[in-house]
Amino acid sequence: MKAIVWQGTNSVGVETVPDPTLLLPTDAIVRVTSTAICGSDLHLLDGVIPSMEKGDILGHEFMGEVVEVGRDVRKLKVGDRVVVPFNIACGACDPCRRGLFSACDNSNPNHRMAEALYGGVSGGGLFGYSHMYGGYAGGQAQYVRVPFADVGPYRIESDLRDEQVLFLTDIFPTGYQAAENCGILPGRDVVAVFGAGPVGQFAARSAQMLGAANVIVIDRVPERLAMAAAAGCQVINYEQEDVLIALREATGGRGPDHVIDAVGMEAHGHGPGALVDTAKQRLKLSFDRITALRWALLSCAKGGTVSLPGVYGGLIDKVPMGAAFAKGLTFKMGQTHTHRHIGPLLSRIEAGEIDPSFVITHRASLDQAPDLYRTFRDKHDGCVKVVLNPWA
Amino acid sequence: MSEDRPIPNPNDPAALPEADLTETGTAHLPTLERSVMGSVGVALMGAGLRSARPFQKLVLGGVGAGLTAMAATGRNPIAAALKIRQTGHGEVLVRDAVTVGKPADVLYGVWRNLTGLPRLMTHLQSVEVLDDTQSRWTVQAPTGTVSWDAQITADEPGHRLAWASLPGAAIENHGEVVFRTAPGDRGTEVVVRLAYRPPGGTLGAVTARLFGEEPAQQLRDDLMRFKREQELGFAPTTEGQSSGRATHGGQA
Numbered sequence: 001m002k003a004i005v006w007q008g009t010n011s012v013g014v015e016t017v018p019d020p021t022l023l024l025p026t027d028a029i030v031r032v033t034s035t036a037i038c039g040s041d042l043h044l045l046d047g048v049i050p051s052m053e054k055g056d057i058l059g060h061e062f063m064g065e066v067v068e069v070g071r072d073v074r075k076l077k078v079g080d081r082v083v084v085p086f087n088i089a090c091g092a093c094d095p096c097r098r099g100l101f102s103a104c105d106n107s108n109p110n111h112r113m114a115e116a117l118y119g120g121v122s123g124g125g126l127f128g129y130s131h132m133y134g135g136y137a138g139g140q141a142q143y144v145r146v147p148f149a150d151v152g153p154y155r156i157e158s159d160l161r162d163e164q165v166l167f168l169t170d171i172f173p174t175g176y177q178a179a180e181n182c183g184i185l186p187g188r189d190v191v192a193v194f195g196a197g198p199v200g201q202f203a204a205r206s207a208q209m210l211g212a213a214n215v216i217v218i219d220r221v222p223e224r225l226a227m228a229a230a231a232g233c234q235v236i237n238y239e240q241e242d243v244l245i246a247l248r249e250a251t252g253g254r255g256p257d258h259v260i261d262a263v264g265m266e267a268h269g270h271g272p273g274a275l276v277d278t279a280k281q282r283l284k285l286s287f288d289r290i291t292a293l294r295w296a297l298l299s300c301a302k303g304g305t306v307s308l309p310g311v312y313g314g315l316i317d318k319v320p321m322g323a324a325f326a327k328g329l330t331f332k333m334g335q336t337h338t339h340r341h342i343g344p345l346l347s348r349i350e351a352g353e354i355d356p357s358f359v360i361t362h363r364a365s366l367d368q369a370p371d372l373y374r375t376f377r378d379k380h381d382g383c384v385k386v387v388l389n390p391w392a
Numbered sequence: 393m394s395e396d397r398p399i400p401n402p403n404d405p406a407a408l409p410e411a412d413l414t415e416t417g418t419a420h421l422p423t424l425e426r427s428v429m430g431s432v433g434v435a436l437m438g439a440g441l442r443s444a445r446p447f448q449k450l451v452l453g454g455v456g457a458g459l460t461a462m463a464a465t466g467r468n469p470i471a472a473a474l475k476i477r478q479t480g481h482g483e484v485l486v487r488d489a490v491t492v493g494k495p496a497d498v499l500y501g502v503w504r505n506l507t508g509l510p511r512l513m514t515h516l517q518s519v520e521v522l523d524d525t526q527s528r529w530t531v532q533a534p535t536g537t538v539s540w541d542a543q544i545t546a547d548e549p550g551h552r553l554a555w556a557s558l559p560g561a562a563i564e565n566h567g568e569v570v571f572r573t574a575p576g577d578r579g580t581e582v583v584v585r586l587a588y589r590p591p592g593g594t595l596g597a598v599t600a601r602l603f604g605e606e607p608a609q610q611l612r613d614d615l616m617r618f619k620r621e622q623e624l625g626f627a628p629t630t631e632g633q634s635s636g637r638a639t640h641g642g643q644a
Contacts, residue, residue, distance in 0.1 A: 005636035018634040024626060055636030092623045094493055094578050106620050109628045112609065125628070135630045145633055 002390065003141035004369050006056045009047030012370050017057065020137065020145035025072035028149035030084065034162040035062035035140050037369065037386040038086075038170055039197045040311050042377045043266060044130070048281065049313060051113055051131040059140025060086035060127040061169045063162060066153070067143070075150045082153035084146055085338035086170040088125040088136060091151035102335035107148065108134040117314075123335060140369065142390045154342045163357040163387060164349055167202070171385075172356050173341035175202025175262070178309035179210055181332035182258035186211025192247060192256035192299060193217045194292040196224035196235075198359050198385045199309050200262035204233050205354060207260070216250055218243055218295075220268070223382035227359070239270070247299045255301035263292035264310025273318060288316045297324045308333035359385040365392035413568060413585040415487070416480045426463045433459030483564075483587035486607045490615040493579035494622045496571040497550040502622070503569055504553060512621065513614045526558075538562045564589040582618070584611060 005015045020029055038061050043049045063083040066076055076082070089096050093105035104124030108114060113132045114122035125147075128138015137145060146153060156165050178199070182191060184207060191207040193200050196219035207215045208231065217228035218236045225235040236246045247256060268274070269291025277289035296306050297320045306329050324331075348354055361384045364372055372386045436456030443449045477485045492499055502508065506527050510516040517537060520528040525544040530537050540561035546554035546568070556566035567586025574581045588607070620627045 001634075003634070003636070007636070015636045017636050020634045021632070023629055023632050026626070053637070057635055088628075090624055090628070092493070093619075094491065097493075106624055107628050109630055111616055112613070115612070134628075137630070137633045137635060147628060 001142040002366050003057045004059060004138075004366060006044060006052050006058055007054055010045060012045060012058065012373050014367050014369065017141070020141075020143050022068060022070045023145065024147065025070040026148055026150065027070045028066050028073055028076055028146045028153065029068040030062070030064040030082065030139075030144050030146050030153070031067045032062045032064040032139055032142060032144055032390045034064070034166050035059050035388050035390060036166060036169075036171075037061075037140070037373060037376055037388070039199060039376075040129070040264075041373070043264075043311060043313075045373055045377060046266065048265065049130050049132075050117075051110075051135075053131060053135075056128065056130075056135070057137040057141055058128045059138035059144075060129055061166065061171070062127075062139030062144060063156075063166050063169060064144075066149075069149060073149045076153055076155075080153070081156045083156060083165055083168045083342065084127075084139070084144075084153045085173075085342065086127055086129075087123075087335055087338055088127065088134065088147055089151055089339060090124075090148055096151075099337055099340045101337045101339040103337075110135055126335075140366065140388060140390075142366075152339065154339075154346070156346070158350060160349065161357070163360060164355055165346065166387065167198075167356040167359070168338075168342045168345055168349075170336065170338065171198045171359070172202050172345055173338045174309050174336040175199045175204075176206040176341055176345060177336045178203045178260045178262065178307045179206035179212075181307040182207070182210075182260065182305045184210045184212050184258065187213055189257040190214045190216065190251050190254075190301075191258045191260065192296075193228075193233075193260045193262055194296055195219060195262035195264075195310065196221065196228050197262065200224075200260070201227060201231075201359050201384070202356070203260045203262050203309065204228055205231055207258075208232065209348070209353060214250075216247065216256060218247075221379045223361075224379075224384055227384060231358075243295055244299055251301065255299050256304065257301050258305040258307060259296040259300045260307045261292045261296045261310050264308075265289060265312050267291035267293070269295075276318075288312050288314055290316050290319070294318070294320055297321075297329065300327060300329055302327045303329075305330045305332060309336070360387050362386040364388055366390050412480055413485065413487075413566075413587055414480055415477050415485050429459045430463030433457070433461075433463055479587045481587075483589050484607070485585065485587045486611050487583070487585040488608070488611045488615055489581055489583040490619050491574050491578055491581050492619045492622050496573055496580040499580050499582060499622065500550045500553070500571050502618075503571075504547075504549075512618050513610070514617075515610055529557075540565075563591065582615065584615065586611070 001017060001019050002014055003017045005013055007013050041058060044052055066078050066080045066082060069076055069078060087102045088107040089101035089104040090106040095103040095105055102124055107124040108122045110131050111122035125134025125136050127136050184191060189212055191212045193204045196217050204215045204217050214234060216234045216236060218238055219225050220237055220239045225237060229235050234250060236243060265288040267289045274291045281289055300306055361382055362372055364386060366388055369388055375381050375383045376386055433456045436452050440449050440453030440456055443452060479485045506519045506521055509519050515531055517530040517532050522528060526541060528539060528541050530539045541558040542555050543558055545556050546552060552568060552570045554568035557564050565586060565588035570583040572581040617627060
């Protein structure tokens, strides 16, 4: 089959690789009908996520049709049309039973690596996202092996198009969870979203759905800001304005009640702090560049929530912890517990509250994916979200 | 160095003392190791001082000074850095814990069936039950297989199991596994503490660690395997999945 393969830092390619097979009786094989490139895949392209190996198949946002199931699979049947959460959960451990699916105790076979880095505990596995997260082959391919097939895949029974439900696998629940984590008081709270990429777009619209009085989106790419403005958000271009002053003015000096950092570890930013971050990342002294996080802590109102859907990798310094303490901020963060959001969000799509396909700017075949990885990374051509058809 | 601990009478289980598994800090160097290190350290420092090359002077002098300091203080900073911990009797102590979503008596039962343990602990080749309390353990070591006899020193069904190797064991060891009901409905906390005398003292332990024989990591892996076996009935895997490596003649 054809698959997108990580060939090293700044190099992804289309390769012909063996078709996946069932490795355990609880596995299923899905024929991928639509898959997407995620902003967090760019961290892999840039080589800032450790433990990638040449030849790894990428991709964690995908959906398709079940073509084979293992003998212990009970709920899923051949022919089912499914969306598959980007994180892999066993469904049996204590975190899974509490709905904390991304914190699954059991689904990461390479728990050693994550334990060594992250204080003796490992989160669950992820599709196509480094060996630290399990080393599972991803879904930017014609077929994919789906472990724990009775736990992850969610059957789509309505006639919604792929493009309307595909993002239930990651960016929609990720943006939604970021907004939900804020504990928005409807009609009262103002929410700022740093980063108008796909997750930022969904976070902003989710904050609106949850009743935010105003949503302010901060980015530097005009097409992305326009997309947020089209949804009724107030926008700030941080290259044209002083973000902290603009946010104070927009909120009568209070600051946003909650701030969502939908940027994560590769913030562009500017100023001396951003230069130091970039230098340290290049020298492998640090995984993360944290301009967005700094702005989030400095801008957030007293008693507010800083919600982090953006991915962070390692140790960070020059965090304005004094500001966070002085204002009594709450931090909420972590990988999305995708499984628990799919059903409720699918209902919202079916009810016509939101059509997630608004975020798509580019559609392509697998063969065009390597070029589109670069287009997406460089934010050229108004690129916000790329959807791939593995059979085109 | 077994004079640190009374030698138990193998014919009388009651004579086996409750093993001490209290942690006292990082490894102390035995006297023999200290004197060897001290001599080598002083010799290296001398060679360093005599050397005409500045780089050699620095390296030899530095290593020599380090060894001498280790000998003088009786502490092995390399062992400390590698987190090699120790009991009051100078044994290496390994401890870890995992919470498993099953009742304590079930988990105790799995553990008490000693002949089944090699399925959980991959470095164990076999456990042969000799009688009610005695068993023969065989592990795969880099130098071949190593066997010893062990005795159960405490057996509290559903709560605790303790063991000690019998005199003459190639690797003297003792330990316990405790099953504690976790708060809430989370199942059972399984706590393992085991102590052993590595062949070659702390230097042996450091060498083994550097060559990838890590009892602490083995214990961690065993506990996670135990948890997954109990909660899922299998271990998740990516072995044998497709990748771009297979197309280049590498492993799939």
